[in-house]
Amino acid sequence: MGAPLGVPPQQHATAAEPAGTVLGPSGLPLPRFVSLKPSRVNLRIGPGRQYAVSWMFQKSGLPVEIIQEYDNWRRIRDADGTEGWVYQSLLSGKRTAIAAPWKKDDPKALLELYGSPGETAGIVARVQPGVIGTVEECTGEWCRFDINKVRGWMKQSELWGAYPGEKFD
Template identity: 25%
Template sequence: MRMARHVGRMVGMRRACAALALCVAATGGLAHAASYRSVGAEPAILYNAPTERARKVFIAPQGMPVEVILEQDGWSKIRDASTDLSWVESRLLVARRMVVVTADHAVMRMAPSDTAPVAGTAEKGVLFELAAPANAGWVKVRHADGSGGYLKAGDVWGD
């Protein structure tokens, strides 16, 4: 009885591996982990399909952080802070990491601690450059005006 369960699990695992291999092959090997990028120096038109003939769904402002889900033929399928999916020309995205405040009111601290002195506050929608990725629930950020500090990771999106 034990051996039958073990063999059944191995067959199931082989089937799962085969299914994954087929998915990767079907997408031309395009399967990869999602990554974050930002809209570059110019606003970017977001489409509902990977072609300029598709329906335009949004104009993304400069610096807007996006999560790249898939890249295909010069296009990137992205998710934004509101979890909407769309397509954008890959050339319009840059590696510079930005985050956007999603909390109604975020408190920026001088150090990654609730007891650290307050460096400033930010309202929902404010963009910051990501200076260091999330660590122990905090992200180090820098604003365009030169100010910086630490925000709670749960108060921003794009990290």
Template identity: 30%
Template sequence: MTGFFKTISKIFNYFFFFAVIYLTPDQNFSLGKKNFFSTKYEEANLRNGPGTNHLILYKILQKGYPVYVVEEFENWKRITDYKNRSGWIANSQLSKATYGIILENNSILFKFPTTQSKQIAFLQEDVTFQIIDCKFYWCKINLKGFTGWVETKNFWGSKD
């Protein structure tokens, strides 16, 4: 009988170990789609700590600038941008609207999500746009009245 109980005990221990590993959410998983935000206003301060008493590292001078949240503290979020710059920003300065930013010059905006589709425009590096929808390796975007599809490899931002 002791062999039977040892076997059951081992099975239970393995089950418990894997249940803890797979059911414990990590920080990125628990934030899910909420990781990406964008700036709500034309000007936002990034600080070296969570609070107005901390130094301003730099200013983001663009509404709709995409940022990725890596940490939260009270009413503040520590974010990074596509250039890996990091800082703290007040929650009130952020929007849940999804935006992206083009990574290289002459990225193509297509009419449909295929490279065989009509080319609508050539996009320049650092141009931001609103993301409407994403499917597989493509996202439908709106850029200053132009709507079309861009390959996800050509931009930084939410692809959900």
């Protein structure tokens, strides 16, 4: 079995794990956030190639949550709640997040990206819900969120891809 995939050690060491976290067979916490490596990933109904494909993700960097492990297979869940199995080599420990996907049906909703953690900092951008970016660090309340070379801080509660209170850098 290859090296387990998940949160890089430097992130895991300081991460506040969500309630109910346990260590999976890989030795890494369950649940945990990761992202999709390739732009096309088959989601299967069971942990093996013999199982039918139930969905195909077509977005590299999409954040997903690993909720179960079996051998080299990982059961994942996306922001919409879709669950299934993918081979571990199709996942990356790179942390990404989706800006408030629960607000994406509101055409007027915009989320602020601040120059530093805190609402008193200047706003560097306003982003639409559903935008995907890279999460570089989280303080437990704020996450540094990079979207297409625009870097700023967003409230952690407005991101799907970091647990409430989770800290890492």
